[in-house]
Amino acid sequence: MTEKMKSVNPYNQKIIKSYNLHTPLEIENKVKLAEEIFTIWREKEIKERTKLLSNVSNLLEERIDSLSKLITQEMGKPINESIAEINKCIFLCDFYTLNAEDFLADQIIETDAKESFISYDPLGVILAIMPWNYPFWQVFRFAVPTLTAGNTALLKHASNVSGCALAIQEIFEDAGYPKGCFQTLITNHDIIENILKNDIIKAVSLTGSEKAGRHIAKIAGEYLKKSVLELGGNNACIVLDDANLEKYLDTMVKARMQNTGQSCIAAKRFIVTKGIYDEFVEKFTKKVKDLKFGNPIEQDTKIGPLARIELAENLEKQVNDALLKGAKVIIGNKRNKAYYSPTILTEVTEDMTVFTEETFGPVAPILKVDNLEEAIKMATNSKFGLGTMLFTENVELALHAISKIPDGAFFINDMVKSDPRLPFGGTKASGYGRELSKEGIHEFINKKTVYIKK
Numbered sequence: 011m012t013e014k015m016k017s018v019n020p021y022n023q024k025i026i027k028s029y030n031l032h033t034p035l036e037i038e039n040k041v042k043l044a045e046e047i048f049t050i051w052r053e054k055e056i057k058e059r060t061k062l063l064s065n066v067s068n069l070l071e072e073r074i075d076s077l078s079k080l081i082t083q084e085m086g087k088p089i090n091e092s093i094a095e096i097n098k099c100i101f102l103c104d105f106y107t108l109n110a111e112d113f114l115a116d117q118i119i120e121t122d123a124k125e126s127f128i129s130y131d132p133l134g135v136i137l138a139i140m141p142w143n144y145p146f147w148q149v150f151r152f153a154v155p156t157l158t159a160g161n162t163a164l165l166k167h168a169s170n171v172s173g174c175a176l177a178i179q180e181i182f183e184d185a186g187y188p189k190g191c192f193q194t195l196i197t198n199h200d201i202i203e204n205i206l207k208n209d210i211i212k213a214v215s216l217t218g219s220e221k222a223g224r225h226i227a228k229i230a231g232e233y234l235k236k237s238v239l240e241l242g243g244n245n246a247c248i249v250l251d252d253a254n255l256e257k258y259l260d261t262m263v264k265a266r267m268q269n270t271g272q273s274c275i276a277a278k279r280f281i282v283t284k285g286i287y288d289e290f291v292e293k294f295t296k297k298v299k300d301l302k303f304g305n306p307i308e309q310d311t312k313i314g315p316l317a318r319i320e321l322a323e324n325l326e327k328q329v330n331d332a333l334l335k336g337a338k339v340i341i342g343n344k345r346n347k348a349y350y351s352p353t354i355l356t357e358v359t360e361d362m363t364v365f366t367e368e369t370f371g372p373v374a375p376i377l378k379v380d381n382l383e384e385a386i387k388m389a390t391n392s393k394f395g396l397g398t399m400l401f402t403e404n405v406e407l408a409l410h411a412i413s414k415i416p417d418g419a420f421f422i423n424d425m426v427k428s429d430p431r432l433p434f435g436g437t438k439a440s441g442y443g444r445e446l447s448k449e450g451i452h453e454f455i456n457k458k459t460v461y462i463k464k
């Protein structure tokens with residue numbers, strides 16, 4: 011019997027669709043096609059590639075309703091956030107349409123040669139392994155710069171979002187990209203590991219867990235393939251006594267509760283100085299209580315189900331560990347299948363798993379500290395290094411903290427977020443390499459030195 015991959019709606023646990031896994035022969039053919047098309051695609055002018063990219067932007071715009079519904083059905087994201095996700099992909103396409111030629115232009119370097127420069131050449135076929143939490147955005151964040159630089163791509167998406175994975179391939183093909191430029195593989199992880207070992211694959215980009223990152227990096231290392239890893243995060247949100255809660259409280263709530271808390275860059279540890287602590291807990295709790303919890307397809311829903319029941323069970327376990335060690339539940343900690351109610355914890359200590367591990371759901375642990383110095387010490391007490399946010403009216407003081415934060419991002423008076431114009435990525439167990447901006451389009455290219463003697 012042919013093996014199937016199922017998409018299950020986490021709101022009602024109904025099967026949306028079953029997908030046949032690609033056979034070994036189909037996979038082999040797709041890998042070969044990606045290599046064959048690379049030889050044609052790499053020769054295209056960048057302008058030709060960005061013309062097709064602007065078609066992708068238009069198609070996303072045209073299909074935004076059906077695509078956002080697909081996201082919500084497959085992984086439970088509140089519908090308005092699914093719409094925002096597609097809009098962000100459009101912004102990304104428009105950004106590279108406008109800037110790719112400049113980012114990829116030869117860079118002349120004055121030396122004693124008649125002429126010397128860096129030529130930015132594509133690498134070849136790049137493998138992407140992507141997660142379900144931003145099923146369009148994370149694929150686009152990889153694919154748009156990678157294809158625009160002249161590479162071709164193969165995608166192994168998370169098994170619960172196969173509909174999104176196939177819809178993305180369809181968009182690239184309908185936009186006029188040669189068939190084979192971007193292909194989705196409906197297959198299992200062990201097959202993907204073998205594909206990574208294949209000489210045709212020149213590099214791999216993985217967004218996912220720390221565990222998956224370590225595993226893929228090991229294979230990539232053994233086979234000497236470049237890898238870019240965007241892994242978990244445990245971002246601290248530091249709130250100082252002089253923070254403007256009136257202005258920024260909504261941002262802080264969003265920083266934690268976006269995508270029902272299922273985001274690597276979410277605020278996962280609130281570290282609050284003692285002068286504002288009580289006021290923060292009270293006001294933050296009120297805001298969180300007001301978030302509408304329910305069916306993600308309804309326009310006003312802010313918190314939906316988690317993408318799978320096991321994710322909610324795991325979150326419950328993490329919270330129970332905290333409770334056993336002395337944490338107090340202010341609100342929440344109720345589970346019903348894939349639903350986990352927004353939860354606020356106080357009396358949290360640094361030995362609890364809600365502090366040491368990432369909580370991938372709507373759980374906000376709050377910790378009290380005396381001052382900024384103590385806050386930074388606590389914020390940096392993490393194996394992860396994706397980002398830190400700091401809320402204060404004293405921006406001068408915040409600027410002094412920049413060098414003390416060993417993360418990929420430091421946001422002052424805003425939540426950590428990705429933006430096509432800025433590099434995105436982490437340090438430590440959050441991975442390495444950068445996506446987006448000029449840095450991102452330069453990840454999967456050969457920076458070739460060209461030297462012409464006088």
Ligand SMILES: O=CCCCC(=O)O
Pocket residue numbers: 143144147272273274275427428
């Ligand atoms: O899990 C990671 C989420 C990243 C979301 C973003 O890039 O905005």
